[in-house]
Amino acid sequence: MSVQATAATETRSYHHGNLAASILERAAEIIDEEGIEALTLRGIARDLGVSHGAPNRHFKNKAALLCALATSGWLSVRDATLDAADATGSSNAHIRLNAMGQGYLRWAFANRSLYRALYHPDVNRYASTELKEAIDQFSQIVRDAVEETQKEGRAQDVPLNVLTVFTNAVPTGAALMLTDPLLHHDVESEGELDRLIEQIIELVVPVAGINK
Amino acid sequence: MSVQATAATETRSYHHGNLAASILERAAEIIDEEGIEALTLRGIARDLGVSHGAPNRHFKNKAALLCALATSGWLSVRDATLDAADATGSSNAHIRLNAMGQGYLRWAFANRSLYRALYHPDVNRYASTELKEAIDQFSQIVRDAVEETQKEGRAQDVPLNVLTVFTNAVPTGAALMLTDPLLHHDVESEGELDRLIEQIIELVVPVAGINK
DNA sequence: TAAGGAATGTTGACATCGTCTACATGATAC
DNA sequence: GTATCATGTAGACGATGTCAACATTCCTTA
Numbered sequence: 001m002s003v004q005a006t007a008a009t010e011t012r013s014y015h016h017g018n019l020a021a022s023i024l025e026r027a028a029e030i031i032d033e034e035g036i037e038a039l040t041l042r043g044i045a046r047d048l049g050v051s052h053g054a055p056n057r058h059f060k061n062k063a064a065l066l067c068a069l070a071t072s073g074w075l076s077v078r079d080a081t082l083d084a085a086d087a088t089g090s091s092n093a094h095i096r097l098n099a100m101g102q103g104y105l106r107w108a109f110a111n112r113s114l115y116r117a118l119y120h121p122d123v124n125r126y127a128s129t130e131l132k133e134a135i136d137q138f139s140q141i142v143r144d145a146v147e148e149t150q151k152e153g154r155a156q157d158v159p160l161n162v163l164t165v166f167t168n169a170v171p172t173g174a175a176l177m178l179t180d181p182l183l184h185h186d187v188e189s190e191g192e193l194d195r196l197i198e199q200i201i202e203l204v205v206p207v208a209g210i211n212k
Numbered sequence: 213m214s215v216q217a218t219a220a221t222e223t224r225s226y227h228h229g230n231l232a233a234s235i236l237e238r239a240a241e242i243i244d245e246e247g248i249e250a251l252t253l254r255g256i257a258r259d260l261g262v263s264h265g266a267p268n269r270h271f272k273n274k275a276a277l278l279c280a281l282a283t284s285g286w287l288s289v290r291d292a293t294l295d296a297a298d299a300t301g302s303s304n305a306h307i308r309l310n311a312m313g314q315g316y317l318r319w320a321f322a323n324r325s326l327y328r329a330l331y332h333p334d335v336n337r338y339a340s341t342e343l344k345e346a347i348d349q350f351s352q353i354v355r356d357a358v359e360e361t362q363k364e365g366r367a368q369d370v371p372l373n374v375l376t377v378f379t380n381a382v383p384t385g386a387a388l389m390l391t392d393p394l395l396h397h398d399v400e401s402e403g404e405l406d407r408l409i410e411q412i413i414e415l416v417v418p419v420a421g422i423n424k
Numbered sequence: 425t426a427a428g429g430a431a432t433g434t435t436g437a438c439a440t441c442g443t444c445t446a447c448a449t450g451a452t453a454c
Numbered sequence: 455g456t457a458t459c460a461t462g463t464a465g466a467c468g469a470t471g472t473c474a475a476c477a478t479t480c481c482t483t484a
Contacts, residue, residue: 015432015479036333042470051434053472058432062471119331119388121248127394135394155415162411165386169412173385174377176331182339182347199374200381203367227450227461254441263463265443270461274442 020058022048027069031113036120041065063126070123073114074134080107082141093148094207100145101171101201108175109193115179142168149205170204232270234260239281244325248332253277275338282335285326286346292319294353305360306419312357313383313413320387321405327391354380361417382416 016022026044041062042052059065084103085096108115117123123131146164150156155163177183178196188196202208228234238256253274254264271277296315297308320327329335335343358376362368367375389395390408400408414420 013479019432035337037337040470041472052470053435054433056472116331116333119328119392120333121328124392124394125247125249132394139395158411158415162408162415165389165408166382166412166415169383169385169389170378170381171385172388173381173383176384176388177377177381180331180336182336182344183351196374196377199370200378203370203374203378231461252441253443264441265464266462268443 016048016050016054019048019050019054023055023058023065024068024072027065028114031069031117032111036113036117039066061126063122064128066117066120066122067126067128067131069114070118070120071128071131071134073111073118074131074138076111077104077107077115077118078134078138078141080104081138085145092207092210093145093152094154094205094210097145097149097167098201098205098207100142101167101205102197104171105175105178105197105201106194108171108179112179115175119176139168154205167204170200174200228260228262228266231260231262231266235267235270235277236280236284239277240326243281243329244323248325248329251278273338275334276340278329278332278334279338279340279343281326282330282332283340283343283346285323285330286343286350288323289316289319289327289330290346290350290353292316293350297357304419304422305357305364306366306417306422309357309361309379310413310417310419312354313379313417314409316383317387317390317409317413318406320383320391324391327387331388351380366417379416382412386412 023044026047027039030039030044030047039062041055041059045052045054048054055065059068081100081104084099084106087103088095088099090096143160143164146167147160150158150160150163158166235256238259239251242251242256242259251274253267253271257264257266260266267277271280293312293316296311296318299315300307300311302308355372355376358379359372362370362372362375370378386409
């Protein structure tokens with residue numbers, strides 16, 4: 001139903017008008033609704049009412065489509081992470097980094113399928129320049145935020161890169177584990193999940209007793 | 213060359229003799245050498261000098277083969293983790309858990325391709341009973357070890373499940389990040405990696421100043 | 425404004441893949 | 455020794471990704 005959401009030009013013209021964006025949009029829907037293994041270039045073309053060869057004009061191959069999706073995913077998770085920091089209204093590095101971890105996890109849960117697609121083998125294999133840049137951007141904001149906490153006195157005897165990997169690993173690993181139905185069968189309520197997120201992140205970047 | 217390693221019966225008989233095991237073995241090789249997207253039932257059959265339909269007698273479908281691989285992977289990482297604990301020769305829960313984290317990470321690096329296959333979408337989707345059991349076994353040893361450290365005084369105000377997720381997330385996230393060429397471009401020497409592993413795990417389960 | 429190239433979509437083809445069915449062969453239990 | 459079951463073979467089918475040749479439309483530019 002939302003298949004034809006874009007390109008709402010009532011005249012069904014030869015040219016679609018916005019096919020690349022529509023393909024990405026539909027691809028995201030499919031991943032979310034049927035899983036990434038149901039993603040098919042021909043299927044997308046069918047859904048969009050376009051010939052099976054059309055997508056090739058916009059994506060060199062299927063891996064390129066996946067990379068484009070992953071790129072927007074990384075940018076999106078970066079934004080969510082940064083927004084969470086800003087939403088604290090605090091300039092305290094610990095409070096900000098703590099919020100970033102929670103924001104990251106909440107994004108991962110709100111976008112499980114896309115989140116897991118970020119680690120799909122094809123994405124790693126045929127990474128584009130844009131994807132690499134998006135990933136670098138994310139890594140950079142984490143590293144910067146970690147560095148700020150260190151300036152505030154956190155784990156000053158630990159090398160920055162080690163502290164960064166550690167800090168980043170917690171939300172990453174937790175997201176991977178908790179979004180995996182095989183690894184985590186406890187069905188939980190919304191509120192329970194929020195509490196779990198808080199508690200886990202508190203163990204990496206404690207903020208108890210810190211004033212904004 | 214190592215393709216025909218198994219089933220070295222010089223008489224090329226109609227029946228292969230050990231096809232299931234050979235398929236698994238060859239599949240592991242392919243994943244390691246060419247990546248998981250190069251894995252093909254027909255390709256394996258070709259490599260093993262067997263008709264393209266033969267693998268279907270032993271694996272219901274391709275996903276079942278992946279699940280079998282993942283199952284042995286989880287059992288293997290469980291063993292590596294437990295062995296690392298035992299290798300300490302200590303009965304101190306902190307020392308043992310610390311070693312487990314390091315053992316897990318070392319296994320992940322030594323078997324990157326297989327490790328990443330554990331999180332392949334198809335594995336999640338069509339998980340077998342054996343796979344679920346293998347995963348549960350791994351989860352159990354981690355939870356038990358975490359519980360022991362808590363009895364020794366670690367983070368006693370934190371619920372066990374939270375502490376378990378946290379403790380497990382660090383090696384999991386670190387392995388995922390560090391085995392990803394996109395996330396970690398710093399090429400490092402063997403010794404550097406070992407040191408990094410030690411330092412990261414020390415941040416989750418500190419053992420500095422503990423006597424065996 | 426007319427023309428012509430660039431962008432975009434279509435059609436048909438090809439190789440490959442997973443999977444199914446019918447059949448052949450070999451092993452094993454009785 | 456024979457019957458039955460497990461295992462391997464051969465052929466077919468539909469689906470997919472990708473390519474090349476062609477069609478249509480857009481847009482720049484003279």
